[in-house]
Amino acid sequence: MIKEEEIWKILEKIRDPELGVSIVKMGMIKKVELKNRKVLVECELTTPACPLKKEIEESIREELRKIDGIDDVEIKTTAKVLPSRRVLPEDILPNVKNIIAIGSGKGGVGKTTVSCNLAIALAQNGAKVGLLDGDIYGPSVPKMLAIKEPVRTDGKKLIPPEVHGIKVISIGFFITEDTPLIWRGPIISGALRQLFTDVDWGELDYLIVDLPPGTGDIPLTLAQTLPNAHGVIVTTPQPAAYSIAMKALMMFRKLNLNVIGVIENMSYFICPHCKGRVDIFGSGGGKELADKLGVSFLGGIPLDTEIRIGSDEGIPIVVSNPSSEAAKAYHEIAKRLAGKLSIISYKLLKT
Ligand SMILES: Nc1ncnc2c1ncn2[C@@H]1O[C@H](COP(=O)(O)OP(=O)(O)OP(=O)(O)O)[C@@H](O)[C@H]1O
Ligand SMILES: [Mg+2]
Incomplete structure (x- = not known):
């Protein structure tokens, strides 16, 4: 026996x-x-x-x-998720195991849509996830997740609203849509820091940070505030994609943030009528780009009207249509990202 x-x-x-x-x-x-x-x-x-x-x-x-x-x-x-970052004594987020900043060298490529769907996809797998909207001048997370209720406080800290299984904070919760923010540098930095420190995040496996467009002062300040975070670059398949992604890569590297990989958004087209796939820009571009940049290719997301509708209506596609090709693509990317972070965590544990 x-x-x-x-x-x-x-x-x-x-x-x-x-x-x-x-x-x-x-x-x-x-x-x-x-x-x-x-x-x-x-x-x-x-x-x-x-x-x-x-x-x-x-x-x-x-x-x-x-x-x-x-x-x-x-x-x-x-x-049990392992931390992919060293928690230092002065760490402002000691209970957050992994911080992932989502950035790009250009606006409008789909960072916020990717951040929301990716955060929810990780939570749908059972992880504890937070989403921080780093866009101070144009916060779009509240609308993309249809969060309207005011943020509560326990007297000491802000309680982040929870939607679709994730905790969310955005400067958009504290200003009205038609109030333009005219704060200057130091106030911006202070406000950003407060989004990390004055919020009761509890224990988080993953904190996704949606960076504002480009590589200007705010993303730099924000990335500087992130202790031992990792970066992910979102690009689109256009001829200038390489130079745009390179800008983001340089930004992350300047701040000593490790870049995990590239996500290609609007990689191919899903026809709203027949639901067929059309490779408008050919295929394999995202992988080629990642290779050129020397980082991993985390996957491609289709250009799909349902994704846009989901963002407009406040119900991301991983929630509204989990069996769609787009939702599956987000899930695959979430898994690849979690896998890469696990490898980093394991190596960190052994050093
Ligand atoms: N894969 C996609 N298919 C269809 N529409 C998409 C897709 N990804 C994003 N969009 C749409 O494109 C627009 C811009 O997306 P999003 O706001 O996420 O970009 P962003 O990079 O965060 O922009 P910004 O630089 O202004 O912060 C939104 O209307 C969104 O719904
Ligand atoms: Mg955005």
């Missing part, structure tokens, strides 16, 4: 597909229980949005099924 120790030995040979390290050595296997020819394995992943979840589960099942004397394999998968 097989023993539990032998099962541990078999599991030790299974490696995380991306890191090549044994899943037992990584501490992923929390429990092995053998009862009447049935084995129960408890597996803890480094993110609930793990892109390799199925692959890892399948490998465990396949290896254990080979054993004589085992008829059934049950896998219970949980997740």
Whole structure:
């Protein structure tokens, strides 16, 4: 009769597909229980949005099924997100494990739409997520998520409203739509800092920060405020995409923010009538661009009228139509991003 120790030995040979390290050595296997020819394995992943979840589960099942004397394999998968940033003593967000700033070298490429859908997609996988609207002059997150109620406070901190499973804060909650902001530099910096420090974020696995357009003073100030954050660049497939994305890359690098990768928005067109896919700009451009920049390609999102409608009506497509191709694309990107952050976290843990 097989023993539990032998099962541990078999599991030790299974490696995380991306890191090549044994899943037992990584501490992923929390429990092995053998009862009447049935084995129960408890597996803890480094993110609930793990892109390799199925692959890892399948490998465990396949290896254990080979054993004589085992008829059934049950896998219970949980997740505990690791921090991809070093929390320093003076850290303004000590309870936030991962901070991801979404930027681009140009306005109107879809940063806010990507930020909202990506944040919700991560939360739909079971992660604790916050979204900070870093656009002080033109905050568009409140409208994109149809948040109208006033922000409450507990007397000490602001309580961020929660929609579609994410906590959200925006300067737009404190000004009316037709009040132009005419604040100057130091006040802007102070206001931005308050969005981080005066908000009760609680514990967060991921904080997504939607940066304002371009590489001007505000995005720079904002990125400077982010302690040990990572950056993601949003581009569109146009001839000038390279130089635009390069500007964003330079901005992040100037601030010592590690750039995880590129998301290509409006990559291809989804016909609203037949729902067919048209590669207007050819295919593979996003990947080529990421290679040229020397960063990862996180994926492409279609140009889809339903995405625009979702933004206008305040219900992002990952909520309004989760089975759409666009929603699936956001989910794939969320998983790829979470996977990349997990690798960084694991390496950080080992240093
Ligand atoms: N993939 C898409 N398909 C269709 N419409 C999209 C897509 N992505 C964004 N949009 C639309 O494009 C417009 C601009 O998007 P968004 O506001 O997200 O861009 P942005 O980069 O944040 O802009 P800004 O630089 O002004 O902050 C919005 O109307 C949005 O609904
Ligand atoms: Mg925006």
